Amino acid sequence: MPESKVIEDIVQQADGGLHKMAAPTFFGYVLGASHPVGVAADFLVSAWGQNAGSSFETPAITGMERAVCNWVIELLSLPAESGAGLVTGGTVANMAGIMAARHALLAAQGWDVEADGLFGAPEIPVLIGQDAHSAPFAALRYAGFGASRTQTVAADSEGRIKPDAFRAAINRCSKPPLVILQAGQINTGAFDPFDELIPMVREKKGWVHVDGAFGLWLAAVPELADRLEGVGEADSWAIDLHKWLNAPFDAGMVIVRDRAPLVASMSARGAYLPETTEHWEPSDSTPELSRRARGVPSYAILRHLGRAGVRDLVAHHCRLAERIARTVSNEPGLTVLNRIHSNQVAICCGDGTDDGKLTMQVLRRVQENGKVYPTHGEWAGRKIIRASVIGYGMQEEDADLLSTEIIDAYRCCVADVR
Incomplete structure (x- = not known):
């Protein structure tokens, strides 16, 4: 035909x-x-036909994608030294952030999860609000934590974790916990009280991951940012670029305060691949070696807006x-x-x-x-x-x-x- x-x-x-x-x-x-400028840039991505996983082969795309990461981190007033990876969307961004947390929390207990897996690994308590989105629950399953082992914490009438209930739950944790908070409840758009909850996690030497698929974007708006007071004190964040940035599918980002656990949990190396360089490598921060240049449409939209x-x-x-x-x-x-x-x-x-x-x-x-x-x-x-x-x-x-x-x-x- x-x-x-x-x-x-x-x-x-x-x-x-x-x-x-x-x-x-x-x-x-x-x-x-x-957004039309993103769609136009997406035509370029398809026409170029690049595998954008390596800065050695596609330095132009790597440069644009690194700019997207830097710009979003700056827009959201997150720590400037944070590492980031461009993924398909919020679900995978949550998974990557949770796997970085898994690496760091187990390493602190002397366990190398990448080498030794989860069989026999030390315990990691997991706390999440009862009205959290399904995406982080799925991400916990993908990371091997299991749905039934997660402790859900009571929330108020707007879907925000109750600080008193959280204090009681975290006090029952015998090991440093993984805590998943929410920026933007799917029905109400509400935010967990980060400024109250995160200090409690710090007391337990735990890790805070924020599912901020759409709500985290409010941190970019000075007159709205106080609704997320304290969110920048977390350890990792998941955000969708196809939501408020209006990038074409698929487009999401994981951001981690300390890039090392993200790279340890995501990167894959083979003899046929270029050696690790001092530059930011796209595939070191995502669970993919082969992928389209998904950051280019977001780059175009950010340049435009x-x-x-x-x-x-x-x-x-x-x-x-x-x-x-x-x-x-x-x-x-x-x-x-x-x-x-x-x-x-x-x-x-x-x-x-x-x-x-x-x-x-x-x-x-x-x-x-x-x-x-x-x-x-x-x-x-x-x-x-x-x-x-x-x-x-x-x-x-x-x-x-x-x-x-x-x-x-x-x-x-x-x-x-x-």
Whole structure:
């Protein structure tokens, strides 16, 4: 079949099976929307066809990717000496950070996990909030910690770890623990109280990893950064570039205060590979030897937006979330279940006595109408309509359209019942 016909067929056959995730009316999940300059740079990446795992073979790409790492670390006011690696997304970034923690905590007890594995290794207690995202739980499994051995700590009504409950849990740890905190709860957008929790971990000589997939970006905005007070005192952080930076998939970053444990846990060397150099090696900080030059689109977006542009984008989206919450809350019968900490809005319909049926009916009507697309979730024991404000093109009229569609759908559903 001719090449042009293959492409024509793919376009035709995919029609109807794709979602308008890059549209400014897509409020489902926390995805980002593939910024055009990033998409254009992504064309270059595919056309160049480079395996970007080695600075020896692709020094131009390594230079751009190292710039991305440095710029993001600076934007987030994290320690300048931190090491970083560009990975596929938040799940792998969490895994890499957790594996770096595993190396450091076991090395402190005289155990070389890379050489000797986990069989017979000393204990590492693991603490995580009960309302943490599924990604760090998955990362713990990938790193060999196991889901059932993790101790979950009680959280408040916004999903933040309770300091008193945390103190009780960490006092039960007989060895230095791995503690996973959260910057941006998936339903409420809330942040764990880093300034209270991290000093407790320091007392136990433990390691703090922060799942900051989207919420960590608020650290770049001076007027919002106090919501993450103390987050820079952690040991490692996971962040998505495809979220608030709106880089095309796949794009994430792991950042570790001390680069050595990350390199020890990630790097792989073979006789056919270039010898280790004094330069930053991409494959030393990620679980991949072969990969596309995924940092180039983020480099292009950061060059385009600059510091001020990134800060304005994050602040703008947080304001839009507040706008949606105000409008929806003014409609009798609609309730916003969370404070607006960042870009997430959790909405429920009715008084909660129908097991969420009305909320799900409203959501289906909104989705089927096809003008905007929020998604479902559960929070505070109730079914919710969850709106995530993160696409680069979202404006006030898009936020208002979402609110109008939810209100109109709610009124229609209530009228149908009557």
